[in-house]
Amino acid sequence: MLLLSGHSVAQETPCPTTSFPQTIPQAREARIEELARLKRLEGYCLTRADYYAYQGALLVSLGRGAQAIESLERALLLAPDMPGVQFDYAQALAQGGERKSAGALLQSLLERDDLHPDFRGFLQKQQTQLLRPHWTFDFKATSLLGYESNLNSAPSARCYTFTPSSGDVVLELD
Numbered sequence: 001m002l003l004l005s006g007h008s009v010a011q012e013t014p015c016p017t018t019s020f021p022q023t024i025p026q027a028r029e030a031r032i033e034e035l036a037r038l039k040r041l042e043g044y045c046l047t048r049a050d051y052y053a054y055q056g057a058l059l060v061s062l063g064r065g066a067q068a069i070e071s072l073e074r075a076l077l078l079a080p081d082m083p084g085v086q087f088d089y090a091q092a093l094a095q096g097g098e099r100k101s102a103g104a105l106l107q108s109l110l111e112r113d114d115l116h117p118d119f120r121g122f123l124q125k126q127q128t129q130l131l132r133p134h135w136t137f138d139f140k141a142t143s144l145l146g147y148e149s150n151l152n153s154a155p156s157a158r159c160y161t162f163t164p165s166s167g168d169v170v171l172e173l174d
Helices: 028-044 049-061 065-078 083-095 099-110 117-131
Strands: 159-162 169-172
Touching (some): 028 049, 049 083, 083 099, 099 117
């Protein structure tokens, strides 16, 4: 339809020609505004690793590690040799609960020869924090309220049956 009306199909892409910022705004509101701005550019910056890296870093800084993982993976697919993005990806993995994967990624970063000594020291501190054992608890409770009749399982007045996930436990009553 555009071709018939004489309009050109090609459009100028509004994706900035300069790199996206390397620093994250301090104010939370500014970071949220930046995410909204990036969302508007999304269709135009599909091949820009710096776009996805910046978006992922913003999400990590807001504590949205699970959302940041996709952006950072895209950035690393487009430009796999970016240590800053790899570090942000490790942070996102840790925020998403994948602490062992984050620790392994930090270890592979530490094995690089081209890291600045200050960044290497920072990474070592981060790795020790990630690998420090953390206690986690997982509880599951299930209850059933109702009654039984002779029509379904014919309960006995001489025993009581518990049904945990490992199988039935029958207790004899006096």
